[in-house]
Amino acid sequence: MNSPDDLESELRALGDALSTPDPRPSDVAHAVRARLEGPGTEPLTDGGRRRRHRWRWAGAGVAVIVAVLAGLTPQGQAAVGHILRFAGIEVHVDEQPGPLPSGVPSPLPGERRVTLDEARRTVRFPFSVPTVLGDPQDVRVSDGGRVVSLFWPGLRLDAYNGVLSPVWRKDLGGPFPEQVMIGGSEGWWISSPHQVTYLPYDGGEHTMPRRAEPTLIWQKGLVGYRLEGPANVAQARRIAESVR
Amino acid sequence: MLVTRYSAVAHRTAALLGAGDEAEDVVQDAFVKAFRFLSGFRRDAAFRPWLLRIVANETHNLTRSRGRRADLVLKIGVEPETRTPDDPEGVAIAGDRRTRLLDAVRALPERERQAVVCRYFLQLSEAETAEVLGWPLGSVKSRTFRGLAKLRKEVGHELS
Numbered sequence: 001m002n003s004p005d006d007l008e009s010e011l012r013a014l015g016d017a018l019s020t021p022d023p024r025p026s027d028v029a030h031a032v033r034a035r036l037e038g039p040g041t042e043p044l045t046d047g048g049r050r051r052r053h054r055w056r057w058a059g060a061g062v063a064v065i066v067a068v069l070a071g072l073t074p075q076g077q078a079a080v081g082h083i084l085r086f087a088g089i090e091v092h093v094d095e096q097p098g099p100l101p102s103g104v105p106s107p108l109p110g111e112r113r114v115t116l117d118e119a120r121r122t123v124r125f126p127f128s129v130p131t132v133l134g135d136p137q138d139v140r141v142s143d144g145g146r147v148v149s150l151f152w153p154g155l156r157l158d159a160y161n162g163v164l165s166p167v168w169r170k171d172l173g174g175p176f177p178e179q180v181m182i183g184g185s186e187g188w189w190i191s192s193p194h195q196v197t198y199l200p201y202d203g204g205e206h207t208m209p210r211r212a213e214p215t216l217i218w219q220k221g222l223v224g225y226r227l228e229g230p231a232n233v234a235q236a237r238r239i240a241e242s243v244r
Numbered sequence: 245m246l247v248t249r250y251s252a253v254a255h256r257t258a259a260l261l262g263a264g265d266e267a268e269d270v271v272q273d274a275f276v277k278a279f280r281f282l283s284g285f286r287r288d289a290a291f292r293p294w295l296l297r298i299v300a301n302e303t304h305n306l307t308r309s310r311g312r313r314a315d316l317v318l319k320i321g322v323e324p325e326t327r328t329p330d331d332p333e334g335v336a337i338a339g340d341r342r343t344r345l346l347d348a349v350r351a352l353p354e355r356e357r358q359a360v361v362c363r364y365f366l367q368l369s370e371a372e373t374a375e376v377l378g379w380p381l382g383s384v385k386s387r388t389f390r391g392l393a394k395l396r397k398e399v400g401h402e403l404s
Contacts, residue, residue: 022252028248186301233354
């Protein structure tokens, strides 16, 4: 009686019989539009969740903003760009990006080689090393202790202080970064090579943009992390989740 | 508008993955996020799994913030129509079996339950399930398989 197909079709029928909330789509559309047009002022149906939500975001110091910029290409066609700000990284997505920079990347401002212990004493924030990778082969501290960079073969992990103002700018052509969960918090995976530029603390001369390999960005508390070079998002998450 | 098209499936996904009576909030959050990130992007074809992924993440955040496992608070809303009206006993037995099957789904380990919910309750393809839950395709296959095996053992062969 119970062949595998029986159970599968029984489950489908059970699913069909389950009642789930189904508010009128026009009401949902209205509520969503109101929230998109008036951030922070929208009427709330359930204060508890909204409040917790705001608290969570404010507490984490996360700023995720997407601005839409309309510009004109030489051909006179409208080009649309997007900016995603997250964890101290400003991601510019442009459907028609320029070529990636080549050549030897310049060091970050004030970059120097240190030991892991020296790095912990020098930088102004607590950072952790991914346990699955073991001790890094090379450690650099830059920009007066604002950034610590750890290196393993083919992998680079930058931990940096401050996630509210931009520390890095990334320019890419798409696909749009993929949202992933790192433990319980949000991160973004940039799956293709792109251009990265360091934005110095004193606002001075930017370092030259360089080519970056696929990168995962996330934050822990008020420390931002960018992990560059994993082969895929699964490996990136495995490494990121071992940062404790 | 995309909201109109995807509202029903988004609410269903949130509720069946455990958002309970906060499904409406979860869906609104997901749409707001999706539109903030998407505006201007012409990716209509890929929108559904992408949106459901955000719904799944938001539901995960919600159940995590409650500090407990995502409970499936579900009601069987439609009576089965597999028996004729003059067979009330048959209706009762079929209804009882459904309740037991639902209980068995609830009792599955979280990941197997998510796989079963996506594949059968939401009737997503294996590829869509992989995208929505953020798993490799192989994990979708193996967790679905293990979930089905447990359900088969649990609700067994003694009925129907």
